[in-house]
Amino acid sequence: MVRKTVLLVAALVFVFVASTGVVNAQSARDYINIVGSSTVYPFATVVAEQFGKTTRFKTPKIESTGSGGGFKLFCAGVGVEYPDITNASRRIKESEFEKCRQNGVNEIVEVKIGYDGIVLANSKKAKPMKISRKDIFLALAKNVPDPKGGERLVGNPYRTWKDVNRSLPNIKIEVLGPPPTSGTRDAFVELVMEEAAKSYPWIKTMDKKAFKEVAHTIREDGAYIEAGENDNLIVQKLDANPKAFGIFGFSFLDQNGDRIQGSFVDGVQPTFEAIASGEYPVSRPLFFYVKKAHIGVIPGMEGYLNEFTSEKTWGPEGYLADKGLIPMPDAERMKYRADVSKLRVLTALNNQ
């Protein structure tokens, strides 16, 4: 009994001491707390690490919660228990902005950091494919315009790429891609499927809900395989199966250029230069959002912002470019750097 009592008392004392420690830790957090998109995560972490190793501040903590999850945490309120920065692979939505305001997060600084390309790639053992966004839509949508003509939708009848377009190779459609929970999937649907669907005037004029239904629903008969969030796995599968294609972020193509190749989309190959110049059509901006009220409260915030927006970081020859981030054009970089140094807050969403 003695031993047990001692253990119990020890546990209770421990919990008590720990929780008082918690209160202390809460009242003075000495590291930056960052949440948000898993697409921005590989870039933000490099900056955080560089910042932590070259300054006297602690390395910021970065959680990969997804863009939506990040905004949810970020907009929960002002104070040390809430995150200081959230990363996002899309702009903040009206509803999220509203939520922030309701919780007293009125001053948010928006920083665009660069672009990310989404590629359709296959193994180097096969030939590169030249495809249009319309072909991709026809190959992957659940319901497509009737190939016999007429303004109606039929279940996707295409089995091979050649069925979709005579100039494409005669191999079975097999695409490994991200699941609906992924930000890459959102961007892919928006940039490829929606754009292609809009090219049919009668689909474009549908009401909003019906249009989404057509453009956002991917076929479920085995031609599109949801390969999970792990892009490395997709790369390995493509290497093993030269007939398959994969959809993922440009940085994975950049790292595995000796094994896989990007397909030409609308005549442009996904290269660093083509995405940077905006020629390659499937690319999206990446952002992070800063809570102005936390600047000056959490140590190191100014330093982190300065590190992120300096040329050696996000410039064309900066270390983020080495990690596969596509830098913004010079003028845009200047604008956002100026915004950051002045801490210009976001007032309304339709100001751009």
Add this chain to the structure above:
Amino acid sequence: MNKDDSKANKKVEKRTIDIVHQGLAKRYRAEGRFKFYGLAAIVMSLLCLAILFISIVGNGYKAFRQTYVELEVFFDPAILDHENLSAANYSGLVKSTLRKMFPEVKGRSEKRELYKLVSPGAAFQLRKMVLKDPEIIGRSISVWVPADDDVDMLIKGYFSTDAAENARRLSDKQLAWIEQLREQGKVKKKFNTTFFTAGDSREPELAGIWGAAVGSFFALLVTLLLSFPIGVAAAVYLEEFAPKNRWTDLIEVNINNLAAVPSIVFGLLGLAVFLNFFGFPRSAPLVGGMVLSLMTLPIIIIASRAALQSVPPSIREGALGVGASKMQMVVHHVLPLALPGMLTGTIIGMARALGETAPLLMIGMVAFIVDIPRGFTDPATVLPVQIYLWADSPERAFVERTSAAIMVLLAFLMLMNAAAIVLRKKFEKRW
């Protein structure tokens, strides 16, 4: 009639033994088949285990060695200002050293390619050397610094050099420089100590598992301190003191149910109760340990109750018979005999907690954390989460590091399970 009778009798007798003989071969065959199925099942599972181990070890064993490059560093007093040594331009020192080794390299882009041969960690290493011993300023010392992860992959044979130049991570020039360094004996693979001493990093050659291991240690310590005493106390009360009625039945059913609840549910509970209600910090091993102890508690209670049940009633009766009180009977006699079984259950529960990621996702322990946690409220991550994060990184060199981290985690799990077996063998009493 009589004859017939005896005949019939004989026939019947003979028939029985005949049936036995007839069926015997079949029954032996059935037994043989049954044994074969069992054996096949074992062989199958062993085979799967072997494939798992071979693929993990095959992918990961190279990560324990890292490529280093020898640099002849002149600690230039012009670069290293005595006033402010910690903020001096150490990457400039690395760059000037590389330029001196390859004087023929001219032009901005070519120089940039040259600088990419060594890891950004080289500058941190030189900084550490200078801060430790400022006397070295002004002297030339040869230093082995980690090579960049792309160079490391090339030396380990993961990159094929016959791809077109723009499809490779390393250009033709870089390959030529590496070849030149190799001929001079300035490239060497050494034991990768960084992997065991560093925290996470986005540079594969600087990434290590120590941060995650410390995080796991803190979280499991919390789990042990909470779940073992509470679990044992609950088991002892339920088994030795509680009256048998509807309420205790209800509690028992609930404990058994809790043991089968998916772990993500405990994560949601932790988020709602510990973070949102009590306001504990996110990403802290303290909260991680508390969530994991919720998960291990039912396992420990069930194992402890089984251990208490296996103590024969004669021990209890004997103790009561010589005048011990009920509490003395439990504490002096039953508990010491049941303790080995309880410990085994605890260790198995802790091993399960060590491999758990799902509940930690909800409380923010899936995060990029470079600094080694120094306390229970510092942000931390744990070993399985580190594996998950590395598996998701684009850099090729993280593939082998992922496997290496899995090997380390498996080693810990085996160690814990072996400890459970040893404890049981050593203290177990058979009745």
